[in-house]
Amino acid sequence: MYKCRNWLVVSALLAAVAWSAPASAAVTVTDDAGNKVTMEHPAQRVISLSPHVTELLFAAGGGSKIVGTVKYSDYPEAAKAIPRIGDLRQIDVERMIALKPDLLVVWTHGAFNQQLDTLKKAGIPFFFSEPQKLSQVPETLLKLGQLMGTETVAQPAAAGFQQQLQQLTAQNQYKPKVRSFYQVWGRPLYTLNDKHIVSDAIRLCGGENIFGALSTPAPVVTTEAVLHENPELIIGTTSMGDGKNDIDQWKNFSTLLANKNHNLLAIDGDLINRPGPRAIEGAKAICAVLDEARQHRTQTNLKAQK
Known part of the structure; x- marks a missing residue:
């Protein structure tokens, strides 16, 4: 029964995000800034520009795909070994490009936003991440899983989060x-x-x-x-x-x-x-x-x- 409820939750969440069913086809999702992000192939070299993004990527099954991140990306433990390319104030753009990323997952409030123009000109796909509600977290996990081809990890992670959220809501609503x-x-x-x-x-x-x-x-x-x-x-x-x-x-x-x-x-x-x-x-x-x-x-x- 538990697994059944989980997969029902996953099915509902998948209906809220855009995706293409064939594994070999291009995948398009919408990020938290309302932009369409398309990957012709699953991302293999991802750069995380926020500690919360690093955690999301690991939970979505893409920890091994992260080639660079920023200061304070300290969870899970494996994240501490990822090369640093800056912090929320400034990033080393040249070093970032040298890492040859095929996907950037960024947080829009970092002071390095002006530097992102250089990366946009390089044609690297961007996914802006800023969940403002708890319900957006499992949605983001699913989207990142789609972009990285790690749906088999992202889907149960999203379902587990959603189930806990539903239980917490029921326990506290009155x-x-x-x-x-x-x-x-x-x-x-x-x-x-x-x-x-x-x-x-x-x-x-x-x-x-x-x-x-x-x-x-x-x-x-x-x-x-x-x-x-x-x-x-x-x-x-x-x-x-x-x-x-x-x-x-x-x-x-x-x-x-x-x-x-x-x-x-x-x-x-x-x-x-x-x-x-x-x-x-x-x-x-x-x-x-x-x-x-x-x-x-x-x-x-x-x-x-x-």
């Missing part, structure tokens, strides 16, 4: 709302708006991002703005095995609801800040801290009644 502040970084104080996959996870878990309506994808906010919104929960993040976070700074504000209710909670930011295959684990972590905040709410109310 839970009380928790107004939340998601703190990416403490100094300066960075957060994310509603267009980021983090906010999609917060919504799924029954939460509300207090700065979700801001127009900037990753806005800097002030301490005063957070105090004014007075969130019930502050979610801090750790990254790359660093156990430190800056949410303890909020302990200095006795009137802050999140502080009074002991809701200064941290998660592994790499799981959800990177919109890749581990995002479902990040969503589970967010649901867990929202549940903890609800539990603290109940405990506080019980104390007040005594």
Whole structure:
């Protein structure tokens, strides 16, 4: 029964992406920027220009095809051995071309975007990746699997993610709302708006991002703005095995609801800040801290009644 449900999920996802059935025929998919990407043959030499892209490529069965990537592409373990051709600020275009890639999978917010014009002139196919919702992750896995000819790996990976997403949605759809502040970084104080996959996870878990309506994808906010919104929960993040976070700074504000209710909670930011295959684990972590905040709410109310 489990396998049957999985393949039903795969069939539904495949209907949402464009592909050509014959294995030897050209494959065309649509990337996250709305561009059509066509491969006459499965990609064999792929360059990843974002850590989340690297994770997606591995999960889709194409880890062995990655010939170059950027700084912080550290998951899975095998990704650490891939040659680096730059970071999100600058890439070594000459070195990249020397690697003879037949597919580039890029993230559109890197400061190296102007350098991409040179690569476009070289005629290398581009796939822009920026999943803004959890439901887009399995779709992306399928598309990358099609471009690389690794559908036999990508399809079950997509189905597994989709099944977990459906279960998480069912478990959290009727839970009380928790107004939340998601703190990416403490100094300066960075957060994310509603267009980021983090906010999609917060919504799924029954939460509300207090700065979700801001127009900037990753806005800097002030301490005063957070105090004014007075969130019930502050979610801090750790990254790359660093156990430190800056949410303890909020302990200095006795009137802050999140502080009074002991809701200064941290998660592994790499799981959800990177919109890749581990995002479902990040969503589970967010649901867990929202549940903890609800539990603290109940405990506080019980104390007040005594």
